[in-house]
Amino acid sequence: MKAGKSIAWIVFVLLVILPVSASLVYAFLYSVGLTGLLSDGYTIAYWQQLRTNSPFFFSLLYSMIIAVISIGLAVCIALWLTLRYGTTLQRRNISFILLLPLGIPAVVAALMTYQLLSPSGWLSRLTYAVGLTAGPDAFPALINDRLAVGIIITHIILAVPYFTALFRNIYRQEQGDMLLLTARNLGAENGQASRTIVIPLLLRSAFPSILMFLLFVMGSYEIPLLLGVSDPRMLSPLIADKMFRFDLLDKPLAYAMLVSYVLLVLLLNMLLLRKNARHA
Amino acid sequence: MKYFSILFIALLFSSCHRKGDQATVPGSWDEVVAAGTGSTVRMMMWQGDPFINTYMQQYVKPKLKELYGIELEISSGQGNMIVSLLLSELEAGKKQSSIDMMWINGETFYQLRQIDALYGPFSGILPNERYIDWDNPYIATDFQQPINGMECPWGNVQLSIIYDSLRTPEPPRTMTELLTYVQAHPGSFTIPNEFTGMTLLKSWLIAIAGGDSVLAGPFDEQKYQHYSAQLWEYIRALQPYMWKEGKTFPDGPATMHRMLANGEIDFSMSNNDGEVDNKVLQGILPETARSYVFTSGTIRNSHYLGLTQRSSNLPGAMMVINFLISPEAQFEKMQPAVWGDGTVLRTDELPDNWPQQFREIPGRKYAPDRASISRYALMELSPEYMIRLFDDFRNIIIEGR
Structure with missing residues (x-):
């Protein structure tokens, strides 16, 4: 048993810790000019540029807001579905339908949203056909808009099935039906029992997954690339732009952004998961 | 934990770059042909246009196989991806590049020259180079940089x-x-x-x-x-x-x-x-x-073909480029129903009946005539x-x- 645990630990270090740490250290060295083909030697200029003259922090905030809104709404919808249709959702064919969108690649989901919500998309054609809009120009901007409506909707479409499946499993494992019944027998009203017992239970158990999905949305690339605007940009398109565009001398700045983002995510992760573990 | 630290440091510093591993190539064209015939050449190019892809897959590849026994493997990647790939290879100290040749334009040429990733000068050794319209400044100069044989013109276009x-x-x-x-x-x-x-x-x-x-x-x-x-x-x-x-x-x-x-x-x-x-x-x-x-x-401006400095098959890649600038391949590429790309050759001075064939290429139906926009x-x-x-x-x- 002890040997098995050691092997698992070694595999984890070799496959996860080592490559991630090596990449992070390499990115840091690149950002301070200690490596890189075009480097002129040690410099903190790129970190100063990151702090004073780059859209990094604004993009970080923008990404966070989009992630919080997307995941917040997705969690609310998934909770409502679980509580409203808990028993129905446990049927095998419903389960299958529920899990189906999980296999949709982000780029396909983004293109589907584009087809649906762009000025020349299905919804616009429908509103035109019924006389609600006068043409593509009159359709409200839901794609490539600064409020990121298209990005948020796409993330919600991808996240709702996942959270519904997750909540349904937790609900079943924790015997949600029994808890609700007991609460009602003790005099609680329907809404009160859900609000004070089942929802906190589901959220607490699912907290690590919610946090992970939040970070996943913050770092998403294809969806904001296809559905976002040129300004403000979410973090991944911003970093990729600096990394791969015309100016090779921007590469160290891209690495400085990358290191800052990874460290921030790790810190956030550690703080929130530790806090959650204490309360669990 | 000590061993992990050693491994970690070794991995980290193994990525430090080394410069100066220049590929070697035979001195004469006959030697190039002897070394490149029957080989495999790996080319990276933008593959976002079905016409261009069809030209490469259904015309260039079979022709190269038929004429020289060369197997052309095409991978997808444009400017920034090519620069990124070659930069990473140089920084990692990789001795042989994963690609032999690529399709580039001025911006990529500039970046690849910055990181010293191009092999050359090489275009002078290609027999078909003599047909290129070197007097045309839109061909001989790339983004105000003389190309000096470090890339070979392939096509010529106007915004x-x-x-x-x-x-x-x-x-x-x-x-x-x-x-x-x-x-x-x-x-x-x-x-x-x-x-x-x-x-x-x-x-x-x-x-x-x-x-x-x-x-x-x-x-x-x-x-x-x-x-x-x-x-x-x-x-x-x-x-x-x-x-x-x-x-x-x-x-x-x-x-x-x-x-x-x-x-x-x-x-x-x-x-x-x-x-x-x-x-x-x-x-x-x-x-x-x-x-x-x-x-x-x-x-x-023109678009060009370049060779990677650490290519493992420079002779084969040179033979591919020589074919791509041949009157036959340029003629095929210029047909509006094939690609419609402008040629880089002096078509009036080509041998045999090529000048006439180029003159008789059916005109473009929807785009203005090239001569009318040249001014x-x-x-x-x-x-x-x-x-x-x-x-x-x-x-x-x-x-x-």
């Missing part, structure tokens, strides 16, 4: 504007007319925030400066500041009337072609003046689509202009700083 003649019978032909048009038709115009868009901005910068000779030569900060200020003033005047009120910009011509076809905008653009024929034949644009150039001029051709500027325009377009126009 053109694409529109639907049914919706816009009289498209604006000058910058002033464009401003008037866009003010009268809000949302009908935009600029792609990438290479093609920056090429349009360069064309306008040259027009504002009064001709390409004013900005010729190395990057000039003073001139850039002076003329770009007028360019931004012009774009700011356009901005409120642009697509999405100029708050966001499409990612490239492919998106713009789709928006033009959907009626979202009135103008798309392409660096290839033959693109409109190509896209009509593909069914992406309607048969009423046409293209033109501004009378103030648009940039004409509006402008030379590419030094690469730094592009880098600065791209940065300032973001800072001044997109972010409004």
Whole structure:
């Protein structure tokens, strides 16, 4: 048993810790000019540029807001579905339908949203056909808009099935039906029992997954690339732009952004998961 | 834990780069042919156009196999990906590159020269090099840089504007007319925030400066500041009337072609003046689509083929490039129904009946005749202009700083 645990630990270090740490250290060295083909030697200029003259922090905030809104709404919808249709959702064919969108690649989901919500998309054609809009120009901007409506909707479409499946499993494992019944027998009203017992239970158990999905949305690339605007940009398109565009001398700045983002995510992760573990 | 630390440090420093591993190549063309025949050549190129892909897959590959027994393996990747791949290989100290040759343009050429990733000079050894129109400055110079045999011209194109003649019978032909048009038709115009868009901005910068000779030569900060200020003033005047009120910009011509076809905008653009024929034949644009150039001029440039310095099969890659610049391959490529790409050869001085064959290539149906737009051709500027325009377009126009 002890040997098995050691092997698992070694595999984890070799496959996860080592490559991630090596990449992070390499990115840091690149950002301070200690490596890189075009480097002129040690410099903190790129970190100063990151702090004073780059859209990094604004993009970080923008990404966070989009992630919080997307995941917040997705969690609310998934909770409502679980509580409203808990028993129905446990049927095998419903389960299958529920899990189906999980296999949709982000780029396909983004293109589907584009087809649906762009000025020349299905919804616009429908509103035109019924006389609600006068043409593509009159359709409200839901794609490539600064409020990121298209990005948020796409993330919600991808996240709702996942959270519904997750909540349904937790609900079943924790015997949600029994808890609700007991609460009602003790005099609680329907809404009160859900609000004070089942929802906190589901959220607490699912907290690590919610946090992970939040970070996943913050770092998403294809969806904001296809559905976002040129300004403000979410973090991944911003970093990729600096990394791969015309100016090779921007590469160290891209690495400085990358290191800052990874460290921030790790810190956030550690703080929130530790806090959650204490309360669990 | 100690061993992990040692392994970690070893891994980290194994990535340090080493320079100077230059590939070797036989001295004469006969030796090149002897070494390259029957080999496999790995080429990286942009594969975003079905016509270009068909030309490579169904014409070039079988021909190379038939003539020289060469197996051409094509992988997908354009400018920034090629630079990124070769930069990573150099930084990792990889002795042999994973690609032998690639399709590049001036911007990529500049970056690859910066990191010393190109093999050369090599074009002088190619037998078909003697047919190239070296007297043509649009071919012999790439972004104001003499190519010095470090890349081989493959095709020649000019930026053109694409529109639907049914919706816009009289498209604006000058910058002033464009401003008037866009003010009268809000949302009908935009600029792609990438290479093609920056090429349009360069064309306008040259027009504002009064001709390409004013900005010729190395990057000039003073001139850039002076003329770009007028360019931004012009774009700011356009901005409120642009697509999405100029708050966001499409990612490239492919998106713009789709928006033009959907009626979202009135103008798309392409660096290839033959693109409109190509896209009509593909069914992406309607048969009423046409293209033109501004009378103030648009940039004409060439695209090239380069060899990686650490290629493991330079002879084979040279044979592929020699075939691609042969009269036969250039003739095929120039057909509007195949690719419609301009040739880099002096067609009137080719042997046999090639001059006549080139003259008899069916004319383009939707794009203007090449000769008629040549007089509006402008030379590419030094690469730094592009880098600065791209940065300032973001800072001044997109972010409004």
